[in-house]
Structure formats: C-alpha cells, structure tokens
Amino acid sequence: MPDNGLNAYESAIVCNADWFLSRQTREGYIDAEGDEFYGIHGDATLVGHAVTVRCYASVLTGSPIYLASARRSLDWLAAHQDSRGGWRKHSAFTLDGAQCVFEGFNAFERITGERRYHQVLVKAADRMITGTLASDGSLLLSDMIEIGEYAHFAFVAWKTTEEPRFRQAGERLLAHIERNFDSSEGMWRPFDSAMLRRDALARLLRPTLRWAMLHLPLRGRLVARISEHLAPLAVIDSFPQYAMSLMDAECLLDMLDGSCDFPRLKQQVRATIAWTETHCQGPFPGSLVESRRLDGDGRPCVYPIPILNDTRMAALWPATCLLIAYCGMNNHVYREKAGRVADWILTVQDDKGGFSNFQNPDGSMRPLQSGNVNFYASMALWLFNEVYNNGRIRMFTARKPATKQSELDSLN
Secondary structure, three states, X not given: OOOOOOOHHHHHHHHHHHHHXXXXXXXXXXXXEOXXXXXXXXXXXXXXXXXXXXXXXXXXXXXXXXXXXXXXXXXXXXXXXXXXXXXXXXXXXXXXXXXXXXXXXXXXXXXXXXXXXXXXXXXXXXXXXXXHEOXXXXXXXXXXXXXXXXXXXXXXXXXXXXXXXXXXXXXXXXXXXXXXXXXXXXXXXXEOHHHOOOOHHHHHHHHHHHHHHHHOOOOOHHHHHHHHHHHHHHOOOXXXXXXXXXXXXXXXXXXXXXXXXXXXXXXXXXXXXXXXXXXXXXXXXXXXOOEOOOOOOOXXXXXXXXXXXXXOOEEHHHHHHHHHHHHXXXXXXXXXXXXXXXXXXXXXXXXXXXXXXXXXXXXXXXXXXXXXXXHHXXXXXXXXXXXXXXXXXXXXXOOOOOOOHHHHHHHO
C-alpha cells in the first residue's frame, strides 16, 4: 500500500478505486466482470457501484482524478438509462440493475452536493421499488438474499429525496425480511416462503432445471434473465443455508445516523451473526464460506448454483456482509471480530488494488475479481474504519459528514 498518510483500510479503498480507474474507458464504461454468477463484463451495476468507490477515494485523497472518472461513468450511465429507469440493455441483474446504479448516483450527489443527475437517481429508485413491490405491498421478487440491499437503498432514497414513498417501500420490504426469519434456527430463509411453488408445472420442470443449473456452465445475460424468472420453479424448499443472507442486515446501516430504529431487525441480526459464525466459518481467521454443510441433512440445496453451495473456499462477498452486519450493530462487543474480518479482506487484495472473490484453503487465490464484490469490500472497509476504527470522515454515522462542509469542498 502507498505511504500516503492513510491507514491500511483507507489505503485499500484508494487502491481499489485505482483498480476501477485502470479498467475504465474514455466513455466511462468499466471492463470488469460484474459478479461471480453470470460473468457479464461492464455490467451497469458494477459501473454504478464503482462510482461510490471512487467517491470514497476522492474524499480520502483530495485528488480530482477520482471525481472526474466518476463523472464519466455517471454520464455514460445517464445516457443509457432506459424509459423504465433501469439499464436493461446493459445489465444482467434483477431490476435491470437500477438498484446498484442508484447507489452510485446517490453516493456522488451526497459527496459532491451536485444535483445534475438527480432525476436519473429518482427514476432509478422508482424502478427499484416498482420492480420489487406490487401495489398491494406484496413481493414481486422471491430471492430474499437480494431484498436486504433493496430495503436499505429504499431508505437511502428517502433520505436523499425526502419522498415518503421510498420510506414506505423500505418499511414494507423490511417487513418481508422479518417475516422470512426462521426463529427456530436464528437465520433468514434465502427464498421467500410465500412464493414456494408446489404445483404440477413446478414438479414437472424442477428436476430438469435443477440439473441444468447444477451441472451446465450457464453464464451470460440470457442465463441471468432465465434465472430471474424461473427460480421459483427450481427451488424445492427454503431454509437457512447461505452466509450471504446477511445482506438482509443492511437496513441496520440506516440506524447509524439516527434516522431509523429497527429493534426487531437488530434482534434478528444478533441471532444471524451467531448462526453464521457457527455454520459458515471459513478456513482463515475472519473468513466465511458460502454455505453451511448439508451432509446428512437430507435436504437438497436451496439454490442449485454450484459456487453458492461451496463449503471449502473463503468467500469475499459473504465476509463483507458479515462485516457490514457487525458495523450495523455498532457495538464494541463486535469490535475484535470485525477487525479480524477487515484484516482478512486486506489479505485478498492484490498489488493492483483488486480483491479476489475466493481464496482456496491452501491460501492461493482463485483468479475471479468482480466489480460488485469489489465494491462490497471497499464499502465494508469504509464502514469498519468509521464505526470501529475512529475514521476521520463520517458518511454513515451522521446525517451529514462530521467534517466541515468547507473541508469536503476543498477535497472535491
């Protein structure tokens, strides 16, 4: 890491911003894989999330290159937003990537105070909400792992726009998360229990779908679209299995600034942290694996996706979710554990600034480095530095950063 007056966590974030910079085209597109499931290069979701990492680097270093780079990406995204508010032709993700791209626009507006992209931001937030909730408040999506992120972003949209519809949406989504908590095990179910299908069509198609998802190298945008719509036909049952269900803890971040209070969620997160530490401990201190072991359990995996059911490799994404949950709890009981996770995350960053998604038990890294997982690593490190490491700049623990506005202006 460079000797720039920053601590190890801040330096890691800046180096990750440089990793994104090195992959950016003149137009603002970023040539990196989006995630570990579908392998779409330059997915709009990673371009949006990468904006946030560059905003972090701008605040930490004061260098103008990061915001200049972020603006190019935002210009590219704004030019390619579709009529519904998403990025359908440029994303393989649920909701046409609107949720992740919204997050980048929101981070930029908060850091800079610039509102040039405000209407794009609002349109993306509306696409996220209308694609997740029906008019009666019921869920349109079945994957409860993802819902935690959308609920958090709904509250973020409310705080940015002051539009009550976004807070109402966040509260509805949070109610669905709390409803899917398995109190007997102390963890959330990864698939909405109300959307399980046991009809004749599901029974007919399920064996073929599950076999294909488990054994064929299914990658790309088409596969992502198919998975989004056919997942209810492939899932047999929903029970606590995956460490990444910790994404449902993200609304705790909206308590850090005092704007929200979610006592029931906090109780569920406390139990979920204990469940995850017990069932998904990874091969290195501070690491997690993707899934609990099901050997002898008698139940087939919830999602028939091989990498999501791995129980050997240290997996970066769930580890970042655990660190975010520790930070959301904002209790020094978790300080030492959070430090171990943050320190492990540092070990999977290479000298170019990219974080590896997986580390083998022998210590070697798998070659995959994906944009959205890299964003989560930087976000988690930022939170740890702010909540437990006396970070000098506040973005989550106060409605406004603790630094004077004049200092932020000078950095930008």
